[in-house]
Amino acid sequence: MPHRLGYQIAYTGCILLYIIRVMKIKVGFGFDVHQMKEGHPFIVGGVQLEHHAGAFGHSDADVLVHAICDAILGAANLEDIGYHFPNTDMRWKGISSLLLLKECMALIAAKGYTLGNIDAMLCLEAPKIKPYIPQMKVKLAEATGLDIDDISIKATTNETMGFIGRQEGVVAYAVCLIERA
Numbered sequence: 001m002p003h004r005l006g007y008q009i010a011y012t013g014c015i016l017l018y019i020i021r022v023m024k025i026k027v028g029f030g031f032d033v034h035q036m037k038e039g040h041p042f043i044v045g046g047v048q049l050e051h052h053a054g055a056f057g058h059s060d061a062d063v064l065v066h067a068i069c070d071a072i073l074g075a076a077n078l079e080d081i082g083y084h085f086p087n088t089d090m091r092w093k094g095i096s097s098l099l100l101l102k103e104c105m106a107l108i109a110a111k112g113y114t115l116g117n118i119d120a121m122l123c124l125e126a127p128k129i130k131p132y133i134p135q136m137k138v139k140l141a142e143a144t145g146l147d148i149d150d151i152s153i154k155a156t157t158n159e160t161m162g163f164i165g166r167q168e169g170v171v172a173y174a175v176c177l178i179e180r181a
């Protein structure tokens, strides 16, 4: 039935045009690095890890959450984490980075965007991250309102090379997708 097929093609085309014109989908990228210091608490993805050393910084030095914040801000073209939460401001001293993440969510919401998903990668030599990933996902889901299934956290070592290999520092990368209806 050619008439019916033609109608279906036209209808699908209209829907696609509507999605392209009305919905705006943007991608964001974030990176963060922190120095490791002996005896410091090590907080990653809002979870305290069992380790003899931890990341050092102005806030709780949560490298994973900082990379995610920068990905979210970047996607919405809203500068970066240092612009909104400068390390010279005592309000952010020792603060949980999950609160900064919630602030980032409010900033993109004010611009009409919602978060679609997060994919993040940690790079550190120790400790093993895998057992902590489910807890981290719960913390990030609480802060962002995402489903657990829309949050991916992966980890790798630096094969004992460089400052990461010597356990002098920890690095995180993140990408995210935001959409505006």
Ligand SMILES: [Zn+2]
Binding pocket: 032, 033, 034, 057, 061, 062, 063, 066
């Ligand atoms: Zn940081």
